Amino acid sequence: MADYHVRILPDNKLITLSDEQNLLKAMTAAGIPLQASCGGRGTCGQCRVIIKEGQVCSSEAGTISQEEQRLGYVLACQSRPASDLVVEVPAGTKLGEHRVLLGEEQEARDARYGEDAEAFVLYGDNSYPAVELPVYRKIRLKIPQPTLDDPADDWGRLTRATRGETGIERLSVSLNVLRDLPRVLRDAGWDVSVALAEKDTWQGVEIAGVEPFPSGRKYYGLAVDIGTTTVAAELVDLETGRTGGARGSFNRQSVYGDDVISRIIHAEENPGGLEELQKAILETVNDLIKDLAGGLGIGQADIRAAVCAGNTAMTHLFLGIDPAYIRLEPYTPAANNIPAVQAGQAGLHIHPQAWVRFIPGTASYIGGDITAGVLATGMSEADTLTLFIDIGTNGEMVLGNNEWLISCACSAGPAFEGGGLRYGMRAMDGAIENVRITAGGSTVQYSTIGGGAPLGICGTGLIDCVAWLYRSGVIDRGGSFAPHTPSPRVRDAGGGKEFVLAWSGEAGGGSDISISEAEIKYILRSKAAVYAGIRSMLQMVGLPFEAIERVFIAGGFGRYINIREAINIGLLPDIPVQKYAYIGNSSLKGARLSLLSKSARDAAEKIAGKITYLELSAGNTFMEEFVSALFIPHTDLELFPTAARR
Amino acid sequence: MADYHVRILPDNKLITLSDEQNLLKAMTAAGIPLQASCGGRGTCGQCRVIIKEGQVCSSEAGTISQEEQRLGYVLACQSRPASDLVVEVPAGTKLGEHRVLLGEEQEARDARYGEDAEAFVLYGDNSYPAVELPVYRKIRLKIPQPTLDDPADDWGRLTRATRGETGIERLSVSLNVLRDLPRVLRDAGWDVSVALAEKDTWQGVEIAGVEPFPSGRKYYGLAVDIGTTTVAAELVDLETGRTGGARGSFNRQSVYGDDVISRIIHAEENPGGLEELQKAILETVNDLIKDLAGGLGIGQADIRAAVCAGNTAMTHLFLGIDPAYIRLEPYTPAANNIPAVQAGQAGLHIHPQAWVRFIPGTASYIGGDITAGVLATGMSEADTLTLFIDIGTNGEMVLGNNEWLISCACSAGPAFEGGGLRYGMRAMDGAIENVRITAGGSTVQYSTIGGGAPLGICGTGLIDCVAWLYRSGVIDRGGSFAPHTPSPRVRDAGGGKEFVLAWSGEAGGGSDISISEAEIKYILRSKAAVYAGIRSMLQMVGLPFEAIERVFIAGGFGRYINIREAINIGLLPDIPVQKYAYIGNSSLKGARLSLLSKSARDAAEKIAGKITYLELSAGNTFMEEFVSALFIPHTDLELFPTAARR
Known part of the structure; x- marks a missing residue:
């Protein structure tokens, strides 16, 4: 086993890897994640990189054209170093500039x-109170001091007072609270702020802290959307309900496959695969937490509760629960309604004793x-x-x-997320998101996210594209190219016709951006579903x-x-x-x-x-x-x- | 600061300590615990050792007679080494041969x-069933397999079946169980053995394990009596109710004081004192667990539940809960009814996820x-x-x-446990447990525990002694020595009279064993209370x-x-x-x-x-x-x- 140095451009980052590691995994581990819908199986053709110097040992990849091969393109997932290397990551291959929806008004x-003016943006018309018994909350209690006539124990006094104030019957307590309770109560003159942490319906409420009233520190909750593609998190001041910021990023599990099925297969087929996936999502969320806490200038331990919403497979992978049967008939998950766990146990970097709740789901494919x-x-x-x-x-x-x-x-x-198409890409900078095709397919107008040169086409662009290809007569109702189209953009490509959306001269990736008949039919299958x-x-x-x-x-x-x-x-x-x-x-x-x-x-x-x-x-x-x-x-x-x- | 080597006889154990450490603490830490009712304050005179070679730096100790001083006796708690030493621990000083009551029939x-034939031994006439829903139990469940018509999640099926079988509403689950649940259920063909761990009244029941039926492994529970002086533990087969052995030992906290009050004071007055006490009792119990598990040939992780009964102060110290207010009016403990905690959190060496329950108490001085x-x-x-x-x-x-x-x-x-008396000792080998004094105080018949030479007198011996001293006319109803007693066993000792129970010739410790008037009055105060x-x-x-x-x-x-x-x-x-x-x-x-x-x-x-x-x-x-x-x-x-x- 030999170790080689690999310099990654344009970041100019130096990594070391053995001749047994593939470039995709090594680069992901080094914090340079690439697009890889297929999870590194060599089929999606997305993780293409250019070998500028040195030799690699690559498996044959049908997704790289001969011309591209001549330019040094290889699939990172199929290539291992055979010497020191200089590798360039082309725009469009790198994952990381993905726009994540945070639910913020401004963005929406x-x-x-x-x-369009015909449709409108709405934030739901639910009528739940803005702040009403948050999962972690503090209440003020004035507890009667013990006397010889009423010498009941501190914990008994505290629970009695808490029950009287809240009506909550099932109260537990963290051992840490109990350990210091006598001194805290007396130092506070029996006028205390009591932190109540709700676990879940079955497990009741925990007295998670007792401090002299008034309690000085603020306390936050974390809302997390664990998506297959993207992950979003928001900090919330649990007292006022005000947001403390929101952040999003791609789900680092993407390197193991674009969709839940390929990730489940990864977990099943690779020893330690489930742990890899769990680690990837935890790192994703923990980095968001770090950013959010840093942005607000609070400690991560000031986050005292979390509520996660994810699809069933993501929730399983987040907790390291075997997801195998989600994909097998009759599609039975391990759990739809997952009991709350403590952050320390879950590996979430907030207060280790904070309870992490999961919004319950209904079935394997209708999740929280x-x-x-x-x-x-x-x-x-x-x-x-x-x-x-x-x-x-x-x-x-x-x-x-x-x-x-x-x-x-x-x-x-994954068509609408850019998956499964040669030039498909997620809604990130450089993605064609808006297309108009006129003049019988000769003229194409488009706009890209970020306004730069196009690198590929994202889901919304694909819808426009299909609509306009049909309208301009390039394709028929079934998605087949018309037999004779005057447009110079329609051409034969090995195995069928394709339509060129952007020529190599205008595109950012150096080659034409096109959509094939097979891809159009694939989009039709997606929309039909x-x-x-x-x-x-x-x-x-x-x-x-x-x-x-x-x-x-x-x-x-x-x-x-x-x-x-x-x-x-x-x-x-x-x-x-x-x-x-x-x-x-x-x-x-x-x-x-x-x-x-x-x-x-x-x-x-x-x-x-x-x-x-x-x-x-x-x-x-x-x-x-x-x-x-x-x-x-x-x-x-x-x-x-x-x-x-x- | 200098380090010295100290050889301890008769064990011939070599320890190293600095000139700042006293012998009592160093020897206790090295596993040679000595008697020390006063907690190392130099007042009880129990931790006497003999310096055979070398020099110590000792504080003056009124409890050592001049003759004893000549023989090399010092109080270990008051002595620090000034050179390398050879130290002998006399019989009677060492703690460790204490007979602990285990509640076993044979012993009783x-x-x-x-x-006596007038009284009788009874084991209580409670009528609780021998085995009826143990705190940790396994039930067999045949769970309906999921189908497309009933694809409910595994956890949902499991809880439904468990509720149906047991009627328990509040079920939680350990994350470990959930992680492997899908595979276990399917490997078992949906015929499983489900382990139910009861936490406490408020916290409900946890599904702590799921295995294919029949489950091969036995599972045990641990009963612990956390006494101030002694600690006893018993292993119980939770399926059959049969005992798996019982063991007892002295409470290693004894080195910090004989009674709960001196230990509470130790916890309050010394930084880290509470932790020292907690460590001492945990080590005591953990050693018993090790012995019990070893004796039965099972792993400590096969012990899946524990129930502890201790007085209020002991329970506090066991969990590291501040005990300060137990001794201060109005005598309010932190908790009488302590929520169950997991063994890993409590530091108990049984299965780390096992729940440790505490039998509830009533007040600071009426405990579990x-x-x-x-x-x-x-x-x-x-x-x-x-x-x-x-x-x-x-x-x-x-x-x-x-x-x-x-x-x-x-x-x-502590009189009845041998505390507070110069020759008082616990019920261990060498203790006079049975006394008869006749012939106007001239003749003494006694028997010792173990039958060997007397080292001191234990509680039951003291009762006999007082009864016979009165009966033989040596003392009056108030406990004072009669002005003129013909017995040669009555003599003046500095500050009052004393009665010699055993002469140095027959005693194992090398000096006369006596009881003074002050000590008799102390016993009378104890019995009066x-x-x-x-x-x-x-x-x-x-x-x-x-x-x-x-x-x-x-x-x-x-x-x-x-x-x-x-x-x-x-x-x-x-x-x-x-x-x-x-x-x-x-x-x-x-x-x-x-x-x-x-x-x-x-x-x-x-x-x-x-x-x-x-x-x-x-x-x-x-x-x-x-x-x-x-x-x-x-x-x-x-x-x-x-x-x-x-």
Whole structure:
């Protein structure tokens, strides 16, 4: 085994690795994460790097063209050093500039909903109190001093007073509190501030601290949205309810695969794989915590509670719980409703005795993030029949009102997050997010996130692209290229046609940015899955589209989506655009609500228990709906009366 | 600071200590604990050692006679090395051969009750089931396998099945169990053995393990009696209820003082003092655990639960809880009812996730050991009016039946444990335990524990001694020596008379074993305190002695006591000897019952809540009773119609 030095450009970072390590893992470990949807299996072609100097030992990679090979491109996941190296990471390969949705008002104002003027941005119409019995709270207690006539023990006096004040019967105490209790009570003259930490429904409330009143220190809660692609966290002042800042970043598990299934497989097939995934997500969250605490100038131990909302697989991986059966019929997770654990045990860098709660989920593919989303919309408390859609790597949907809730999840695939496409990319700087194709496919206008040269195309750009390719006659309703198209942008590529969106001269990556017929059909399959999911739910409850009074769109993808175009390609149902509303990162919002309000926590539990999960793989409805939806906008044009026609 | 080598005889152990360390602490740390009632303050004179070679720097010690000084005797606690040393530990100084009462039948048969034939040995007449919902138990569950129609999560299925089987609503789970749950359930074919660990009333039940059925491993519980002087522990097979062995040893805290008050003072006055005391008791218990597990050939992690019964101060010190206010009016402890803690947190060397429970107490001086004792007697469930007496360093008494319970505690002082007397010693080999003085004080017959040469006199021997000194005319009813006694055993010692029980020739320690007038009066004060306590309780409830239908005597002291002589000196009330019964180590028995039976645990909680504590220092009753009881047998002879007269 030999060790080599590898210099990484443009960061000019020097790392050392053995001839048995691949570049992808070594670079990720060194803090230079690359895009790698397939989890390092050599199939997605995203982790391409350029070998500027030295020799590597690479497996053959079908995803690198001969011309690229000549320029020194290799897949990092398939390459091990055979000498000292200089390696360049091209723009677009590196992961890290991803825009994470934090649910902040300012950010959400950027959404295209505003521009469109037909749709609008909404923050959910839930009516939970802003601050009402936060998960960690302090109450003032004046405790009667012991006398010879009433010499009851300190802990007995404290619990009696706490029960009298709060009505809470099930009180436990941390040993540390008990150890110092006698002196603290007497030093305080029996006028104390008592910290109550709620664990979960079953485990009751813990007396987590006793201090002389008034207590000087502030105390914070952490809301976390553990997404498959991105992770967002927000600090909340638990006394005032005010935000102490929010931060987001990509989920470092991405290097092990883009979607939950490939991560579950990684956990199963590699010894220590589950631990690697757990470590990756913990590092992700812990770095956010460090940034947030640093930004606010508080200690991490001042964060005394956390509420996490994540999909079921992410929650399992976060806690190191075996996720294997999530992906196997009948899709049974280890736990939907995970008992609270202490931060120290979970490995979360907040106060080690802080309780970390998890918003309960309903099923393997309807997790706590969806419960949190439904909570944030307020739909479970309203008469209005509401559809909630969260399209990320998976598409999850909930339909219902204060009487019933039905849900389903469809494997939309990672298309809308840029996965599975050669030039697909996440919504980060350089991504084409907005496309207009005219003149029979000859003219392309686009804009990129950040305004720079295009590096690839993200989900919202893809929707526009398909809509306009159809409208301009380049493709037919089934997504096939028309036999004869005059556009110079349509060309043959090995195995089928493709359309060039940006020429190498204008693109930032040095090569043309194109979309192939196979990729267009892949996008149609993704949109068909979402649409068929919505239709299946409606069929289940015997209601027409018109019954839907409001649609909430959640998640990072939903933020940039052009509702009109999404209807045009048949991704979203053709109902008035005014009914659509964007709710931002509803998972983070739900976690935040749960931190601050007991009614919200109770509601979350009720929601998770109330949602009926419709397993789409059981029965034929979904498959029939799916097949009918594989066209632009649909086989049945009557379902899309307002969709743009050609 | 210089370091010296010190060789300890007869163990021939070599230790190194600096010229700033005293011999007592250094030897205790090296595993050679010495007797030291006063906690190393230089007043009890018990830690005498002989300097065979070398020089020490010693403070003056009034407790060492000039002759002894000539022989090289010094107090270890007052001596620091000034050169390398050879030190001999005389028999009687070393702590370690103490007989600890384990509550075992065989041992209790040794008691004098049997010989006496007037009293009898009884094991309590409680009727709790032998094995009924032990604190840690395993149940078999056949869990329905998930299907597409019923895909509920594993944890949900498990809790549903557990609730169905047990009716327990509040279930938590250890994260470790959850992590492996999916695979375990499937490997087991959904036929599993589920371990339920009861925490305490408030904290509910934890699912602590899931294994394929049948589970191969046995699981044990630990009952611990944390006494001030001695500590006893018993292993119990939680499935069958069979004992896995019992062990006892002295409490290593003894080096910091004989009674709870001196230990509390040590904790208060020395930085790190509380931690020292906690470490000492933990080491004591952990060594017992090691011995017990080793003896049974099981791993310490096979011990999955513990129930501790201790007096309030001991329980505080065991957990490192500030005990300061136990000794200050109004005598308020930090907690009477201590929530269960996990062994890892408590520092107990059993399974780290095992729950350690504490039998609840009533007040600072009526602790969990007394609740456990009352539990073991069964008196709280019987009509019979019963008096329960536990005389150790403190005297604790409970009077009552299934309708009411009243208790009090009197500072009997450590006389009955051999403390506070020059030749007093605990009930260990070489202690005079049985005395007969005849021929006007000239003839003394005695027997020692172990049958060897006498080293000192223990509590039961002292009672005999006082009774016979009175009977033979050496002392009067007030404990004063008669002005002219013909016995050669009565002599003047600096400051008063003394009576020689054993001459240096026959004694094992090389000097005469005697008892002084001051010491006799000290014993009378001790016996008066116990008697006055009993009288005060009776007065409180307005009942005469005759109303007492049964007396249970508990504890190590009670085991060797001669009831007849105890009545003769006025320590115990003059009621028929047949009413007295010996119950052994009732604290350990109560802890054992609690390990094995839920009814017993519920009863313990009820008992602790039901006992009315009579604070003897409030009001005049006790003081008046005490003063009247300072005579042999009492001022009022009518109270002792059957007591031996002279």
